[in-house]
Amino acid sequence: xxxxKIYTEAYPLYDDGEHKVFWLGIEExxxxxxxxxxxxxxxxxxxxxxxxxxxxxxxxxxxxNVLSKIDPMKVKYxxxxxxxxxxxxxxxxWYEETPNAKIVISSLWVRxxxxxxVTGSSRLLEIPDRGMRLxxxxxxxxxxxxxxxxxxxxxxxxDEKSGILFSGDIGAAAFPEGEWYLFVxxxxxxxxxxxxxxxxxxxxxxxxxxxxxxxxxxxxxxxAPQHGAIFEGENVKKFLNWLxxxxxxxxxxxxxxxxxx
Numbered sequence: 397x398x399x400x401k402i403y404t405e406a407y408p409l410y411d412d413g414e415h416k417v418f419w420l421g422i423e424e425x426x427x428x429x430x431x432x433x434x435x436x437x438x439x440x441x442x443x444x445x446x447x448x449x450x451x452x453x454x455x456x457x458x459x460x461n462v463l464s465k466i467d468p469m470k471v472k473y474x475x476x477x478x479x480x481x482x483x484x485x486x487x488x489x490w491y492e493e494t495p496n497a498k499i500v501i502s503s504l505w506v507r508x509x510x511x512x513x514v515t516g517s518s519r520l521l522e523i524p525d526r527g528m529r530l531x532x533x534x535x536x537x538x539x540x541x542x543x544x545x546x547x548x549x550x551x552x553x554x555d556e557k558s559g560i561l562f563s564g565d566i567g568a569a570a571f572p573e574g575e576w577y578l579f580v581x582x583x584x585x586x587x588x589x590x591x592x593x594x595x596x597x598x599x600x601x602x603x604x605x606x607x608x609x610x611x612x613x614x615x616x617x618x619x620a621p622q623h624g625a626i627f628e629g630e631n632v633k634k635f636l637n638w639l640x641x642x643x644x645x646x647x648x649x650x651x652x653x654x655x656x657x
Contacts, residue, residue: 569624
């Protein structure tokens with residue numbers, strides 16, 4: 397996997413001077429530490445939000461890139477799409493590093509947070525099933541229902557100013573060893589890295605199509621997943637069309653229950 401130096405640092409996805417969105421880098425050594433993950437940060441004026449800040453082994457790189465852009469005291473939100481360890485594994489470290497930040501997570505998962513060495517409820521902000529609006533500076537971030545895709549308490553986050561949708565595991569791609577790119581160029585070729593993951597990990601075709609209908613109403617400029625590559629331009633529409641025609645979960649995996657007793 398050849399990683400250009402620029403990609404070890406925070407990379408701007410949007411910048412209008414006041415409102416900025418960063419992808420928070422990757423390193424070649426990340427491939428040896430588990431599935432590759434994407435971390436993002438939104439900055440509006442003097443406030444910031446981190447999205448799915450990741451697991452333990454990448455904390456130093458993510459923290460370095462966050463600190464290169466903003467004082468950690470100004471991080472207002474730690475936004476978690478769901479409860480997987482590659483999403484939430486450093487929650488206790490970020491809890492200490494960003495003492496003014498609210499931990500924002502589905503109401504289904506709040507009761508599990510103390511098991512990750514985070515105590516006290518004053519900094520926990522529960523997302524109700526129907527989602528919510530979060531004010532960041534002069535902007536709004538929407539927590540949008542993405543339940544059963546793949547977690548029963550799952551959310552995507554939409555940054556209204558930039559038009560970027562942070563989709564969590566929806567859109568995830570599992571690159572083969574030595575393969576990596578930040579932006580999807582050839583969508584048709586890219587689907588080979590997404591299809592197996594989505595068919596197995598997304599539990600409901602019905603839920604997937606409901607999510608696609610919701611996202612089409614927003615007409616996002618960019619879709620940025622937690623794994624794999626980022627969709628922009630025409631590839632956003634191609635991705636939503638692809639999802640709309642995909643069957644997933646129990647609808648295609650009943651054979652998994654055919655065991656020998």
